[in-house]
Amino acid sequence: MEILQNLGTGFAAAATPINLLFCLFGCLIGTLIGVLPGIGPIATIAMLLPVTFSLSPLGALIMLAGIYYGAQYGGSTTAILVNLPGESSSVVTCIEGYRMAQKGRAGAALAVAAIGSLFAGCVGTLLIAAFAPILAKFAEQFRSPEYFSLMLFGLIAAVVLAHGSVIKAIAMIVLGLLVGLIGTDTQSGVARFTFGVPELYDGVDFVPVAMGLFGFAEIMSNLDRHDGMRKMTATIGSLWPTREETRRAIPAALRGTAIGSFLGILPGGGAVLSSFAAYTLEKKVSRYRHEFGTGAIEGVAGPESANNAGAQTSFIPLLTLGIPSTPVMALMMGAMTIQGIAPGTAIISDRPGLFWGMIASMWIGNLMLVIINLPLIGVWVALLKVPYRMLFPCILIFCCVGAYSIANSTFLIMMMAGFAVLGYVFTKLSCEGAPFLLGFVLGPLMEENLRRSMVLSFGDPLIFVQRPISLGILVLALGLVALIVLPQFRQTREEAFQE
């Protein structure tokens, strides 16, 4: 059993006291920002990215990963108790979870969410351990044309899976690609779109972009709404679900895990989409679908398992192909680059301790999170009482200090302010930030692989369909396009995002 041996290596690397501490720290921060509405994992990881510079590579990745999946746990707490999504991936949990809380079953809902997440997290971790090495081995045959096709596939998937208007999602990707090309062209040395600003010669740093688009734009939109005092459900009740509740939650958690694991691998998928899809699925297949809207436990177990499974498996494309499929993964890639690790097929063979250590840490982290979230629930509930007027200045200050410490440069702060304005305009115009960030990160990679492919084929674009693997990926991409065009799917997609 090679996998057991590998996991053994992983646990040995991850279970050192210092790495356990990083894992705990990441999980705590993740739960914290998950519980607090108005700050998500993207802004948080961006904020902490400069800090990881002084950590060991494994420690840094363990901590950042912990923030991401920790946020999936924390988000459900707010959704169930306050009827506010602590995290965008917990939006659907509000529907059934809050109803359950009103019926006095908040404790059971919290427990089912946490245990479902733990189960999904374990499955997700095992899936990465089982399939990542196979995929990486397969991807060793990939050359520039395959990489280009794969990224194209990723961008198309991001459009299909994005909320709202398809045209606007495409435009946001193109805009992101263009912004990604700012800086010195690696092949010709020409400075492009730099407006003569020397700080832009190395390209636009993505930390201020992510903070501006996802951190500050969110704050400004939140302040536009007077949400007033949050109403909190008084009692949490027993944490133990009844036998009946358990019986109903198990199949939903299994279905949620399956759908989340699958959607997490897809580019643009990740946690948010997984939870939406799982809720829609439960509403269609559950034997108790008539109870939906009145506090059906399936509506908590399914989406909460799905978002955690999706959060885990979304690491697969990054760890095996070196392609970030979601904005969070783009930041993880940034963290690896800071540490001098090139994400890609070689990670598993070159840095087994790092790869397996990170996977083992996810399993440990999931276990920690159940303890952090269930017995300590009171602590997080108390945090929810902190008013937003005190919370947002803290977020702002941490983002500013974080952005400044990347390069001790005032320019980055000003750029962040610019992207904050841009991000706010985007929200006003219902333009999604995620496709933009994905295009932004993939822009330079795509250009490089496109150029290399063209040199390889002497300018013949047919190279992308003549190579079998590349062709296969493009056929899949075409299938996705067909999905958007087909009226039936279009309807389902709109329905799914309506909820």
Add this chain to the structure above:
Amino acid sequence: MSRVKHPQDFWAGILFLIVGGIAAWMGRVYAFGAATRMGPGYLPTVLAWMLIALGAFLIIRALLESGPGIQASLWRPQIFIVAAIVVFGLLIERVGLAPSVIVATIVASMASTEMRWVETISLAVGLAVLCAVLFVKLLGQPLAIFAWGF
């Protein structure tokens, strides 16, 4: 402009059109190259025109199909949030970390109509201490807590 039926798409289209236009105009000086050897201007030019086309499409569609309007802004939050970031950027190198954090926190807090002075000032001081301890002492970031040296 009463003929705009879908304000969100209309203004998004305008935004894409302008950015695409600027990119195409700036990109015209970068060598386009050929498919075999793509120059630095190849992809930017292609993308810029795509953006222009998408923007134009959105604008035209916004004149024909109706959609949701743009929610009004309060302006106060936006102005103070952006101002707080800019103030932090202007101050950090001149006065150091702690004073910049205090000033930026106060400016940022004004974004909320529920702001209370005593609370805000305590928060500002608390954050300044936290940042100094966390970023400078614990994480060893090369930042001056006070620019005049301590």
